[in-house]
Amino acid sequence: MAEKIIAYRFDHLDQTLSQLDQENCAIIAGGTDVMVLHKSRRGVPPKIPKPIVFIDHLSELKRVYHNGKDLHIGACCTYSELLEEPLIPVALKKAIKTIAAPAIRNRGTLGGNICNASPAGDTLPLLYVYNAKLLLRSVSGERIIAISDFIQGVRRVQRDPNEILAEIILPNVLEEGAHVVFEKVGNRNADAIAKVGFAGYIRINGAVIDDVRFAFGAVGPTMVRSLDIEKKLLGKTIPLADADIAQVVAAFDKIIKPIDDQRSTAVYRKTVALNLLRYFFSTKQYQPN
Ligand SMILES: Cc1cc2nc3c(=O)[nH]c(=O)nc-3n(C[C@H](O)[C@H](O)[C@H](O)COP(=O)(O)OP(=O)(O)OC[C@H]3O[C@@H](n4cnc5c(N)ncnc54)[C@H](O)[C@@H]3O)c2cc1C
Structure with missing residues (x-):
């Protein structure tokens, strides 16, 4: 029989952040990296050693908007959603189209690609040349960090256990020339x-x-x-x-x-x-x- 695990799926971001502050949980957005990482073999359900908290449905993490010249992209936008979004730069759409197949693009998120910190993450070279900044939220507030400081090594990021990556900011994305x-x-x-x-x-x-x-x-x-x-x-x-x-x-x-x-x-x-x-x-x- 499959083992039971504790899973949370709150309606709002602030409830999710409170839970993360009280308990060390594994965050799941699309799950396309998490599920593979914790899979042992075919036919056996992945074993995640912590309670899990789902964030993919949170509307606070799915907005795409301009703030002046900066473009803000919600971390939980899936690749398929970003392909439909007129504000997303052509080069980022080109990168997204190379990722996996449509089924994975329907689940996988931009925030997941960053937090998974694989050297082969396809959006990462672009986000580096856009000088992307990341907006992290926790119960204590928010902070902004450059992507090059956030990603520290293979699958190593500078994220506190109670933090969620909320937005990816592409500064001056509309710059002429x-x-x-x-x-x-x-x-x-x-x-x-x-x-x-x-x-x-x-x-x-x-x-x-x-x-x-x-x-x-x-x-x-x-x-x-x-x-x-x-x-x-x-x-x-x-x-x-x-x-x-x-x-x-x-x-x-x-x-x-x-x-x-x-x-x-x-x-x-x-x-x-x-x-x-x-x-x-x-x-x-x-x-x-
Ligand atoms: C068949 C297959 C093909 C793939 N092909 C490609 C490919 O061609 N190119 C490519 O780059 N990738 C590929 N991937 C990897 C994966 O789909 C991407 O990295 C995707 O962007 C991960 O997003 P996710 O939402 O599914 O992440 P998840 O699996 O949910 O999470 C990944 C990691 O990030 C953390 N996390 C996720 N969101 C947040 C957040 N907002 N705040 C804090 N932590 C967070 C999770 O806790 C976990 O540690 C593939 C995967 C599969 C299974």
Whole structure:
């Protein structure tokens, strides 16, 4: 007989936060990572070693809205809901379309992808180049933290047990002159975990680079991003000189340190990551008219 577990499903966020403050519970949004993580073998129900609290239905965690130039995305919006949402940037929709198959997209949430902190989480490279901030709520109030500080390692995040990730904030998402690119390389175009993920952001003024950001996924324990490398490109004009591109590629070559695993090899991952970077620089839409 299946073991009984305690499960909570409150109507409102504040009741959920009170429960989390009183008892150490496992949070379940879509459950698409949690259920796999706690599965032992086929046909055996997953064993979750704590009481569980469902949050996927909470309307407070499902709003998408602009606050000035910032876009706020409720952590419990499912991928399918985000694909239908006009405010979601095209690049994020492109990333979402590569995730799993529709059944998982109907359950899986953006907040779950972040809190699961897998190096292969497909939305993460993009959220890093958007400089995403996370709004966490608890009975004590709320705090905002940069995604790069929140994610500390493979499945390690800086979240107190009584906190819920409520919103993902994409600052200045409407900024003029900004272009965002997402690329994922897997065994096929969707329904495959990434071998390499890449996101690039560039903001140009005339032909001058005002801002540029890159993040690589699945090539290290967390997303690989380097503010130092990015800084060196500011003020340069596009199209970049071959020597500048070679310098950036060489700098990332030093800090991208992938591993061999069941999905790919370190050599393949490194080669593809650097090729995606070169491809980003060659993308015609960034060239001045
Ligand atoms: C068949 C299959 C295919 C998949 N394919 C892909 C893929 O191609 N790309 C990809 O990136 N992922 C993939 N995944 C992984 C998964 O679907 C995503 O990571 C998804 O975004 C997880 O969201 P969720 O709501 O289901 O998270 P859950 O499983 O509910 O939670 C994941 C973790 O985050 C915590 N959590 C969730 N929401 C919150 C919150 N708001 N506040 C605090 N903690 C929270 C949970 O406690 C748990 O630790 C796949 C999974 C499966 C089963």
